[in-house]
Amino acid sequence: MAKGAWPIIGHLMLLGGTPTPHKSLGSMAEKYGPIFSIKLGAKRALVINNWEIAKECYTKNDVVVSSRSKLVAIEHIAYNQASFGFAPYGPFWREMRKIVTVFLSNRRSMEMLRQVRVCEIRNSVKDLFDVWDNSKNKNQSGYVLVEMKEWFTRLVFNIVFQTMAGKRYFGTNAVVSEKDAEKCVKAVREFMHMLGVCTMTDAIPLLRWINFGVKAMKETAKELDVILDEWLVEHTQKKKFLGEKVIVESDDHQHFMDMMISVLDGVTIEGFDANTINKATTLALILGATDTSTVTLTWILCLLLRHPHVLEKVKEELNTKIGKERFINESDINKLEYLQAIVKETLRLYPPGPLSAPREFIEDCTLGGYNIKKGTRLITNLWKIQTDPNVWEYPMEFKPERFLTTHKEVDVRGHHFELLPFGSGRRICPGISFGLNMIHLTLANFLHSFDISSPSSEPIDMTEILGMTNEKATPLEIMVKPLLSPKYYETMPSDEC
Template identity: 35%
Template structure:
């Protein structure tokens, strides 16, 4: 009995000592400070969400002037860090690339992208790697792009012919509608071996409206993404809109794939991307793709492939029409390199240095994704001496970098010549020069970077070379922005075009 009491006393003593040590460690010994990046305090519960307004990229750029290149915002129950300079972007997208290689699971990924079964929102892992590999090999990579060059040439020929007819009738050309029709058919040929819109009309215009709506709602800061406890309320109706839009796209994609399968006997020897994906789906020895994965990937390629490139071309034409000197110099270069007896060919592009400078300047001033696509940290980390917690959302303000006076001289002016100077001539938009990252950088750089640059240079160059561009008398070009995942013009560009090449150049 005495021994048992001694054991009990000893045990009690050990517990008291342990608890005392824990108390001293937890409460009396100073902890190393973990300092978050500076940022606005925001409101109770909702944090900084109400501060962002309707133009978050602009508001965040203004905030960065006060709080610095790495800024932290409390957003509901989670946090968001914003990088606003080339050096801070490099720290996140290159140095800490692997830690920020996943996307947050927000409403866009869930309700638009088939619950992140696509390539854009999928977790960094085997399925994402396979989707990206197959897309590069058969559509987006250099060799694949060369293999589909004839498709781009033919579809662009159809567009030029339609524009020539409009010019004869004195009709305005709505640039965004025209570009969406042509690009959707280019992509349709690669994905499904068919033009998805035979004629420009109601169906193609509705598709354009759906794409714009998707890019708009996917870029909104939805309160339910940041305060999950009230997500079910759908306060602003954003999720309801996403669900309705997803249903439309799902019906359209099912229809496209079904119609393509019915034309199997008409197919040529060259496989399209659907062939490749279906063959992989049936391969039991590899990572498997479902029918939903295929539709989700097609949604990525159709929407991003048409909207981001068309918006850049529309901004470039708008800037050139507002600056006739730039349009004139572009015409002079093209007349010297190509002449007026034939159309521009993709092989001409390396010789058109001023056209390339115009494209770079448009990527700088009007990036198609102003806040890049969001990423999220998988582990806590440190940037510039600041602590970044696990699960922090990352936005890189590409728009702010492109308009930073510490990076660019007279950044609000549209000056292609800046990219002809020795200082900037080697700057390239493919993700290696962080002063100009319109497609992002690192592992999650836009998979369509190479295709996007090719389409912008080739289509913009062809439109500039083929026509003179004018607005109706008394009409001023509106340069206001409409925020979304892609940066649209608030007022679409309409123009009167006049052919400037020999008539034979417009034959399909």
């Protein structure tokens, strides 16, 4: 057990504010070694910090660590445990996980997902071009200042909401007003932030409520429920009106909510009715997909602007392997090895969930030679593992080349325990391909379509903030200028959209 626990709160004071929890826990690993425990209020939590222990954990002990902690906050804000991302390990989680995995990987939905990505990215490139075109504030070299966190957020939310329920919240043909769309994004972000803080403070009932207040938590949850409910009513009516056969066989996309309505067919599972399960599962995917992808895209741009030689190299790759004046398609991504290496290197240094998602030991077991008691929480410090100097040369430096040379064989899919941005084992992120496809295609088309530069000679600010994801604390303002001829931007969106 690490020293320095305070009465009642244990080590919680180390886990708030600055430095961020993964860095505080990382410093403790320097002192206490790769496996140590801390107290979160009355609860004991085991913190693991190297690939060897992670491997032992997610192979030999995987079943034992495949449950999530039952956070009290979840009961109030996330449909109790009908949300499979927070559900304990067992038949309900297995069933939901299977349904989600099938949706994200079957041939029919893959085509729908591909089309949504392509259309939204094309729309988004066109929108940014229009911002530039209409701007009266171009500098002498023709660049315009834009805020990119917002641009990525709008794009990612459009892709995810289209996939879940066929809804476009931003830009042309948006189904809600700009104000309502922003309110919704704010609610999702607040929700993620609450989850992040509650994960740490849940063990102490008083802190749980002091942090936000029950009222604020319930209000945020209610706001999201109203939106999900509206979508569900609409999709249920559509099914009644058109009939199952027509939806499945028509050209109309079968969105995630439609698929859930058909699969659940009104049944109650483990006390949760079909509508609650549908909304809870949709919300789990929205929460899992939006912030993580936006945060990753944001850090990638920050790192590229801080490393101009890497930016030049990826632009050269795009020019030689794709050429100019055409949209980059998903089938091109395999050729873009350096671009993929940039994404991996960003996920290594800035994993969006640096402490993964909290797990709980459901049986006594041994790990790293220690006896661990049932009920102990598990915190996997992904950031510490991914910056271990025993594995990574110059661990804190941004060197995408390592994934083309020394670490060529290392991927992010949970089998190489030195790089686990999506976690590992049974509970590994089910959205790896969805997330990577979205990030690769967005990045490739953005860098192909626009020249970018820093707005000042000061290096881009890299301060992170505490939450469920390690977000950049400040906006990302950069200078952009179209790289290609206006004709290229006019062909977006295409007939396919």
